[in-house]
Amino acid sequence: MKRGDKVGIILASLLAFYIFFPLGVMILESLATQWYRIQKWWAPEKVGIKWYVQVFQTPEIFKAIWMTFVIAITVAVFVILLNLLPAYVIGTGKIKFGRDFFETFGSIPQTVPAVALGVGMLPVYSRLGWLYTFHGIVLAHSVGAVPYVFRNLTNGFASIDPELEEAAKVFGAKGLTIIRKVYLPLLKPYLAAAGVLAFAWSINEFVLTMLLGYPTIATIAVKVYQNAGGYYWAPHLAGALSTLLVVPSLILIFLLEKYTGISLQRV
Amino acid sequence: MSMDERLKNFLYFSPLLIFFAVVLFWPLFNVFYTSSKEFGLANALALFKPDKYAWKSLIFTIRVAFVSTLLSAFFGYSIALILVMRKSYENVIIQVLRVPLFVPYIVIGFIWRALLAPKGYVTMILNILLTKLGFEPINFMGKGISINIAHIWLYIPMIFIISYAALVKINPEIIEAARSLGASGWVIIKKIYLPLTWRALITGTSIVFLAAFVGVSIPLILGSEPTYFPVYIYYILNQEFDIAKASAMSMVFVAISMFLGYIYFTLSIRLRRGGYQ
Amino acid sequence: MNRKFGFLAALFIGVIVLSAAGCVSKEQATVTETVTGAVEYKLAYEVPWEEIVKRAQQEGKVVVVGFGSVAEHDFYRKLGKEFEQKYGIKFEYQDVGWFKAVEKLKDEKKRGVEVGDIDVVMIWSAPFAEGYKAGIWWDVPIVDLVPNAKDIPYIPKYFHDFYPSYGRHVPILQWQVAMLYNKKWVEEGKMEAPPKTMDELLDWVKRNPGMFAYCDPNKGGSGHTWLISVAYYINGYDAYAFKPFDENRAEELSKRVFDYLNQLEPYLYKNNPYPEGNKATIExxxxxxxxxxxxxTSITLQEIQAGRLDPNMIGMYMIDPPIASGGFDGYAIPYNAPHKYAALVWINFMLSDEVQRRIPQEIGAYPIKTDAMPDTPTFNGINGIGVWLPEGIDFKAWRDPLRKPELRYRHAEYMFYMMKKWTEEVKER
Incomplete structure (x- = not known):
């Protein structure tokens, strides 16, 4: 790395400004208690933590924060379990016949618009009695998380030397034992990455929650929408909620990457 | 491979298959079934006549998604190129550029809605510059360009990450060799970087186009005229509660996005086979 | 590495156990609350109010679904706490809105769920009527059971935007749209003084191009209330009031309304003549x-409270002929409400004078009970400016049925017809 390179400094600072300025405005919106933009568009007249106090005084917020994280953790675990075996057969090259098909299979949800999926799910869920239920929402969130987890786990299995499995077989290990004893310890970084991505996906998910779960199940994303949609545009509260959602998750991801040395990508 | 093995492989896949069958294929089937049975295929297609709102909305959406993709591809790839060629502050830049990927879309929509309001920072700063230069001030509210601006904040990093991953895999010795033969920066980009990474770039752009095309949250908050297509479906469902009409529109939507997805998958499989690109 | 993952696993298990415990404890809590059987409710007419209150206290809980802005939700929550103290009935508020509540009740009705989990839904005319057709409301004239509902004016008591409510709906408050303008600009000469009458509006808008905008009628209530008010101005109130809905007639009547709006359009705010929603408009x-x-009036007040609208900058007045009342929203009780007596007691509480008097001050709407309107309205906090009562309105005279009826009610069916047509006839033209 060449320190002191001018182009590098300029590019880095421009990008840092481009990325962090909007986030700063988000925080500013949440702190502005009086801001008459017609007189002074560049800065609020009064700032304070009034809106955070208001957010924390509404009991639904705690329920929504709680729900968001419980759903996200459940989704992460469920999708990992669901993809472990398929990723194993694909990643270790066990499937020869129709490999392309199976490889693509796990990525299908990425091509399905969430709105269209929601339109189709409404009657199905109504029929199964899954509307407004916890498991219904977990399953709905899981669909979109599959591609990220599937790809990460497949890469994980592919990165492991197949001779390890052979060696284990020599010592009499079979099926699930092989996965558990041989692969899982080596897969940990990939599992963590997959888990975090599924978690992030679930936190991000909004349309399906709104359509299928909303009266009973509300997540922070839904609450942000309620305060940021055109009908009830309330930037002060949307800002406070967004800050409460974004800042902890960025810190969490930063720590996790530092801590486990793995890189998490969304794509 | 024996029949037994095949069966076993299939068994390994069965949890995912069952899961998809219930929460993905059944709903999708339902979309097609409802729209053909309750709405009628002819009626569904009639919604997309050129003078109908659905058609306007669809064309608008494709246009906006296309512009967003183009802009993000240009900037994202350029940043990746600069980084690979100069190798300065790369860790900082990578860390910074990954931040938007972990900000929920709904929040991105909210932030840019605030920045692009008539007295928002971006609008005001831009308009002060524009009036100084003697141009008419602009307004972002309800325009496609506001969606573009919010989109690229999210998608430049996406393209960057995909293309950077491909660019760093290029053997530095090739570049060194070209340099020692006297090739300039432009020539190296044209003759080495681009030919070796165009597939990654195309994969990236198709992912981004797909995401921009189907995403609801950002255009839902920013609002536009005509309405962004997925938002239009959402409104039909959530305000008019006309599930038959929503299904008919979803059907067209799914068909288009699956076609795009097909292109993306074909490319990405080739990409994986094709060595380090 | 292993210890870290062990920690994460333990954390995860802990979360699951806690959430399971949360579910269990919640279920145990509901056991102590009784659910009154469907049969017993049929006798509600014959039961004296004291007995209803006693049974409500036995039920021990009421679940209220409300809609509206953040300030409104906060107001209902605050009242809920006072209600709990007064009656010893546990109050649970859900800010999920009428749309989702109606969808949920319809789903439950279809599946035959006899005991639901919502006791009271705050709702406006159209979804109420739709729900009534679907049979999701408790089929008892609750408006006659609640003692405090006695003083509700006759029309809102039995009609909701000209839909007959058959007493299944109890109005609580009145929303009102008025003309809001930038007083500073008028003083500075940037804009002419706003038109006092609808007759002057078109000319005013022509002389002050780009100064006027109204909310997209399909995206916000101030928009469709404006739309029906323009129709009343063009065709006369009597052409609509208490008239049955007829599609041909609606088409005939709407033509002139859309003509007028199309005449306005070129002079509206040029960037975005129809902002998407009330808040986008006031922004x-x-x-x-x-x-x-x-x-x-309510959103104006709330924007001032949120520190975004400068109260010293604005003026608010009622144009002549007046803008129709934006609905007398109130409560309906679902057919499968588990605590129907408690629901009645809550509604009665909301109609008490103490609560009614606070409605204008806290959320900027008007009380349904005319007498509860304070004579000299005061305004919370900001310089004592009563921005929420438009200039030129004497509230009590306005509601007086013996005088020339200046208060106009919206005709929901004609309004809906126009909302749907407006998009193609005005917006997309």
């Missing part, structure tokens, strides 16, 4: 983009 005024808008 234009706050940020100095337009100078005159039709706006809810």
């Amino acid at each position: 234009l005024l706050e940020q100095g983009e337009v100078g005159l808008i039709p706006m809810w």
Whole structure:
């Protein structure tokens, strides 16, 4: 790395400004208690933590924060379990016949618009009695998380030397034992990455929650929408909620990457 | 491979298959079934006549998604190129550029809605510059360009990450060799970087186009005229509660996005086979 | 590495156990609350009010679904706490809105769920009527059971935007749209003084191009209330009031209304003549983009409370002929409400004079009970400016049925017809 390179400094600072300025405005919106933009568009007249106090005084917020994280953790675990075996057969090259098909299979949800999926799910869920239920929402969130987890786990299995499995077989290990004893310890970084991505996906998910779960199940994303949609545009509260959602998750991801040395990508 | 093995492989896949069958294929089937049975295929297609709102909305959406993709591809790839060629502050830049990927879309929509309001920072700063230069001030509210601006904040990093991953895999010795033969920066980009990474770039752009095309949250908050297509479906469902009409529109939507997805998958499989690109 | 993952696993298990415990404890809590059987409710007519209150206390809980802005939700929650103290009935508030509540009840009705989990739904005319057709409301004239409902004016008591409510709906408050304008600009000469009558509006808008905007009628209530008010101005109130809905007639009547609106259009705010929603509309005024808008009194007050609208900058008045009342929203009880007596007691509480008097001060709407309107309205906090009562309205005279009826009710069916047509006839033209 060449320190002191001018182009590098300029590019880095421009990008840092481009990325962090909007986030700063988000925080500013949440702190502005009086801001008459017609007189002074560049800065609020009064700032304070009034809106955070208001957010924390509404009991639904705690329920929504709680729900968001419980759903996200459940989704992460469920999708990992669901993809472990398929990723194993694909990643270790066990499937020869129709490999392309199976490889693509796990990525299908990425091509399905969430709105269209929601339109189709409404009657199905109504029929199964899954509307407004916890498991219904977990399953709905899981669909979109599959591609990220599937790809990460497949890469994980592919990165492991197949001779390890052979060696284990020599010592009499079979099926699930092989996965558990041989692969899982080596897969940990990939599992963590997959888990975090599924978690992030679930936190991000909004349309399906709104359509299928909303009266009973509300997540922070839904609450942000309620305060940021055109009908009830309330930037002060949307800002406070967004800050409460974004800042902890960025810190969490930063720590996790530092801590486990793995890189998490969304794509 | 024996029949037994095949069966076993299939068994390994069965949890995912069952899961998809219930929460993905059944709903999708339902979309097609409802729209053909309750709405009628002819009626569904009639919604997309050129003078109908659905058609306007669809064309608008494709246009906006296309512009967003183009802009993000240009900037994202350029940043990746600069980084690979100069190798300065790369860790900082990578860390910074990954931040938007972990900000929920709904929040991105909210932030840019605030920045692009008539007295928002971006609008005001831009308009002060524009009036100084003697141009008419602009307004972002309800325009496609506001969606573009919010989109690229999210998608430049996406393209960057995909293309950077491909660019760093290029053997530095090739570049060194070209340099020692006297090739300039432009020539190296044209003759080495681009030919070796165009597939990654195309994969990236198709992912981004797909995401921009189907995403609801950002255009839902920013609002536009005509309405962004997925938002239009959402409104039909959530305000008019006309599930038959929503299904008919979803059907067209799914068909288009699956076609795009097909292109993306074909490319990405080739990409994986094709060595380090 | 292993210890870290062990920690994460333990954390995860802990979360699951806790959430399971949360579910269990919640279920145990509901056991102590009784659910009154469907049969017993049929006798509600014959039971004296004291007995209803006693049974409500036995039920021990009421679940209220409300809609509205953040300030409104906060108001209901605050009242809920007072209700709990007064009656010893546990109050649970859900800010999920009428749309989702109606969808949920319809789903439950279809599946035959006899005991639901919502006791009271705050709702407006159209979804109420739709729900009534679907049979999701408790089929008892609750408006006659609640003692405090006695003083509700006759029309809102039995009609909701000209839909007969058969007493299954109890109005609580009145929303109102009025003209909101930038007073500073008028003083500075940036804009002419706003038109006092509808007759002057078109000319005013022509002389002050880009200064006026109204909310997209399909995206916000101030928009469709404005739409029906323009129709009343063009065709006369009597052409609509208490008239049955007829599609041909609606088409005939609407033509002139859309003509008028199309005449206005070229002179509206040029960037975005129809902002998407009430808040988007008032935002234009706050940020100095337009100078005159039709706006809810309630949202005006709430924007001042949120520190975004400068109260010293604005004026609010009622144009002549007046803008129709934006609905007398209130409560309906679902057919499968588990605590129907408690629901009645809650509604009665909301109609008490103490609560009614606070409605204008806290959320900027008007009480349904005319007498509860304070004579000299005061305004919470900001310089004592009564922005929420438009200039030129004497509230009590306005509601007086013996005088020339200046208060106009919306005709929901004609309004809906026009909302749907408006998009193609005005917006997309």
